[in-house]
Each structure stands twice: as C-alpha cells, then as structure tokens.
Amino acid sequence: MRPPDFARMLRRSGGRATPGRLRLMRALWKEPAPVTAARLQKSLGRTLNLATLYRALDALAGVGVVRRVDFRHGHAHYELAAPARAHHHHLACTGCGAVEDVSCTLRPRLKRASAFSAITDHAMEYFGLCKACGARGAERVSRTRTEAME
Amino acid sequence: MRPPDFARMLRRSGGRATPGRLRLMRALWKEPAPVTAARLQKSLGRTLNLATLYRALDALAGVGVVRRVDFRHGHAHYELAAPARAHHHHLACTGCGAVEDVSCTLRPRLKRASAFSAITDHAMEYFGLCKACGARGAERVSRTRTEAME
DNA sequence: AACACAAATGCGAATTATTCGCAATAATGT
DNA sequence: ACATTATTGCGAATAATTCGCATTTGTGTT
Numbered sequence: 001m002r003p004p005d006f007a008r009m010l011r012r013s014g015g016r017a018t019p020g021r022l023r024l025m026r027a028l029w030k031e032p033a034p035v036t037a038a039r040l041q042k043s044l045g046r047t048l049n050l051a052t053l054y055r056a057l058d059a060l061a062g063v064g065v066v067r068r069v070d071f072r073h074g075h076a077h078y079e080l081a082a083p084a085r086a087h088h089h090h091l092a093c094t095g096c097g098a099v100e101d102v103s104c105t106l107r108p109r110l111k112r113a114s115a116f117s118a119i120t121d122h123a124m125e126y127f128g129l130c131k132a133c134g135a136r137g138a139e140r141v142s143r144t145r146t147e148a149m150e
Numbered sequence: 151m152r153p154p155d156f157a158r159m160l161r162r163s164g165g166r167a168t169p170g171r172l173r174l175m176r177a178l179w180k181e182p183a184p185v186t187a188a189r190l191q192k193s194l195g196r197t198l199n200l201a202t203l204y205r206a207l208d209a210l211a212g213v214g215v216v217r218r219v220d221f222r223h224g225h226a227h228y229e230l231a232a233p234a235r236a237h238h239h240h241l242a243c244t245g246c247g248a249v250e251d252v253s254c255t256l257r258p259r260l261k262r263a264s265a266f267s268a269i270t271d272h273a274m275e276y277f278g279l280c281k282a283c284g285a286r287g288a289e290r291v292s293r294t295r296t297e298a299m300e
Numbered sequence: 301a302a303c304a305c306a307a308a309t310g311c312g313a314a315t316t317a318t319t320c321g322c323a324a325t326a327a328t329g330t
Numbered sequence: 331a332c333a334t335t336a337t338t339g340c341g342a343a344t345a346a347t348t349c350g351c352a353t354t355t356g357t358g359t360t
Contacts, residue, residue, distance in 0.1 A: 016327050016336060037317080049339050054318060056337085070220035070273070074347070075317055091266055100265055115250055116241055117284025123220075124274040134267025166307060166356050187346080199310050204347060206308085224318070225346055 003029050004084045013063035020048050021056050025065075029084065033099040034069040034077035064121075071099070071125060089124040095133025102126065153179050154234045163213035170198050171206050175215075179234065183249040184219040184227035214271075221249070221275060239274040245283025252276065 006025040007017035015021070027043050028035075035043070041053050057078050060066035067081035071092045079085065091100045104124075156175040157167035165171070177193050178185075185193070191203050207228050210216035217231035221242045229235065241250045254274075 011328090018327070018337060020338075050317095051319070051340080052338050058319095059337095068222055070222070072218055072220070072273075091269070093266070094270070098265070115248070115280050116243065116278050117281045119241070119276050119278035120244070121277040122274065123222075123277070125272065126269050127271040127273070128266050128269035130265050131267045161357090168308060168356065170309075200346095201311080201348070202309050208348095209308095 006084075009065060009084065013060075013065055015059060015063070020052065021060075024048065024053065024056055025060075025080070025084075028066070028078065028080045031079065033101070034067075034071075034079040034090070036075055036077055040078065069123065069125065071097070072127070073097070089126070091126045091128060093130035093133055094127050095129050095136075098130045098132075100130075156234075159215060159234065163210075163215055165209060165213070170202065171210075174198065174203065174206055175210075175230070175234075178216070178228065178230045181229065183251070184217075184221075184229040184240070186225055186227055190228065217273075219273065219275065221247070222277070223247070239276070241276045241278060243280035243283055244277050245279050245286075248280045248282075250280075 003026060006022055006029075010017045010021055010025075023044055024040070027040060031040075031043075037050065037053055037057060040057075041048060041050055044053075057066055057068075061068050061078070064081055065084070067079050069077045069079060069090065071077060071090075081087075087104050089102045089104050091102050093099070153176060156172055156179075160167045160171055160175070173194055174190070177190060181190075181193075187200065187203055187207060190207075191198060191200055194203075207216055207218075211218050211228070214231055215234070217229050219227045219229060219240065221227060221240075231237075237254050239252045239254050241252050243249070
C-alpha cells in the first residue's frame with residue numbers, strides 16, 4: 001500500500017498543502033502506533049516548530065484527517081485517521097506502554113441518544129497487560145513510569 | 151440509592167479512609183458527570199489541596215475505584231467507577247461540552263489479543279452534537295472554546 | 301489507651317504539555 | 331504576477347499535573 005495523496009487530502013479539507021504538513025502526514029503515515037507531538041517532531045528531524053506542529057495536528061484532527069488518542073499517559077497521542085488509515089482502536093499495556101491495533105468489529109449501535117442530534121466520532125481504548133508484562137507480574141505501574149517508557 | 155460505604159471501599163483497596171478521601175468520594179458520588187480535578191476541589195470548598203487531590207485521584211484510579219475520562223478537552227475528568235457506579239460510557243457534545251451517560255450495552259469481545267495477556271479495562275467515548283448545538287449549526291467549536299464552557 | 305509506621309497531606313516550587321501573540325512567509329485562486 | 335489568507339517560527343504565557351519534604355494522622359498492634 002502506497003501512501004495516499006496527502007496534498008489532495010489537505011486541500012480538499014480546506015487547508016493548504018504546505019511542505020510542513022505534507023512531511024507531517026508522511027511521518028504519521030509511517031508510524032506504527034499513535035505518537036506524541038514531541039516524538040513526531042523528533043521524527044521530523046526537529047524541523048517544524050512544536051507550536052506549528054500542534055496547530056497542524058489540531059487543524060487536521062478538526063477535519064478528521066488525524067485522530068487524537070488518549071492512553072491516560074498525561075499527554076495526547078496522534079495518528080492518521082480514515083480514509084488514510086482504516087478505522088480501528090487500541091490495546092494499550094499499562095505496564096510498558098506497548099500499543100497494539102484492534103480492528104473495530106463492534107458497531108456502536110446506541111439507541112437514539114436522547115439529547116444528541118448526531119454522533120460524529122468515537123474513541124475506544126482497551127487497557128491491559130501485554131504478555132511480557134503479564135508474565136513478569138507487572139500488576140501496576142505508575143503513570144509516570146509508563147510515560148518515561150515511551 | 152444511598153451512598154456506598156466509601157470508608158470500607160477505601161480500606162479494602164489498601165488505602166486509608168481519611169476524611170479528605172471520604173469527602174472526595176462523597177463529592178464524586180454527587181456529580182452527575184465526570185469532573186475536572188479543579189472543579190472537584192471547588193466543590194469541596196477548596197479545602198483539600200490540589201496536589202493531594204490529584205494524588206488521591208491517581209491512587210483511587212489505580213485500584214479501580216475512580217475512572218479517568220478523556221473528552222479531548224486538554225485535561226482529565228474523573229468519575230466514580232464500579233462498584234459504586236454502574237459501568238457506562240459517555241456521549242460528549244463537541245459544541246458545548248454537554249455530557250450524557252450511555253449504558254454499556256456492547257460486550258467488547260475481542261478475539262484473543264495476540265500480544266496481550268489480559269484486558270483489565272476499557273474506555274469509550276462518543277463525540278457528537280447535542281440537539282441544541284446541532285440545531286444552531288455548531289459544526290466545529292475550537293477545543294479552547296469548549297474548555298472555557300465547562 | 302498508648303505506640304509505631306506507613307500512608308496521606310499541605311505547601312511551594314518545578315515540570316510538562318499545550319497555546320498565544322505577532323510579525324514574516326508562502327500557498328492558492330484569479 | 332497579485333492579492334488574499336492560511337501557515338509558520340519564535341518566544342513568552344498558560345494550564346495541568348507532579349515533586350520534594352517536613353508534618354500529621356489513620357491503622358493494626360501491644
């Protein structure tokens with residue numbers, strides 16, 4: 001699978017296909033799991049200012065190109081969303097921070113939400129222990145510890 | 151439904167039933183929706199130091215008494231978890247920040263997660279527009295704006 | 301009822317993540 | 331080539347959350 005036409009995606013979503021955002025999307029495309037803004041910046045060779053990066057991520061998330069994920073680590077993680085990337089969810093190890101994708105098999109079929117007119121998105125993350133951590137009996141690891149590990 | 155025996159819950163989870171934590175849990179018990187640490191502190195009359203509050207929330211979340219929820223607002227929200235409160239999820243309005251509970255009808259039945267030995271928890275939030283925001287055409291509200299509203 | 305000890309608290313300072321203001325640049329449609 | 335407007339970089343500002351440390355206080359035990 002070759003990378004989608006990011007330039008077109010950006011323009012169609014009302015934005016501009018700036019070199020910065022294109023590099024950002026290509027970098028995200030290569031990431032195997034959701035990344036923090038800081039790591040993303042590093043993977044871009046520290047070009048692209050962090051504030052700019054956050055603004056881009058926010059804008060992209062706003063039009064649904066990027067997805068913001070929460071692993072309860074105290075900071076956000078980002079990943080490409082559909083259509084560049086198939087809809088899916090995550091399994092996050094509370095021991096070491098390992099993350100694994102889970103295909104989204106369940107169709108969240110809520111009964112008509114009383115006070116809502118539309119459901120536009122949903123987030124779902126599973127938490128548990130990967131085999132390694134489960135084996136070593138890593139019952140509970142402090143959040144701080146977990147963060148340090150990524 | 152009368153409030154559970156928080157003192158006992160605390161002790162059983164390996165902690166102490168200090169007046170502070172008891173007040174904290176009673177306050178959480180009364181909240182109709184997940185709250186931020188700051189608001190919780192305010193609802194406690196600003197007694198209970200904020201650092202202490204965070205430590206308590208973290209500890210309680212660690213033993214599963216409290217649940218940390220992410221509405222993509224840039225800060226965490228907390229609520230009581232089972233058994234004090236039935237398992238459920240949320241519907242969050244991206245326009246005004248309104249939150250509504252959703253009973254958890256779906257049984258997340260993942261096929262044995264390859265690299266995981268145990269799934270201990272999961273989080274699921276739905277995002278959309280409440281009727282009010284949907285009507286007034288509040289397509290997109292900046293995250294900052296949303297935060298200010300809570 | 302008095303103890304011993306670890307857990308919990310308060311305070312203030314430190315970190316971290318994320319956002320802002322503003323002037324300078326650059327992508328797009330015409 | 332131009333005008334318009336989004337985007338960028340920078341440095342400073344916020345906001346949320348955590349830390350260090352001395353002090354207090356539950357709890358299980360004598």
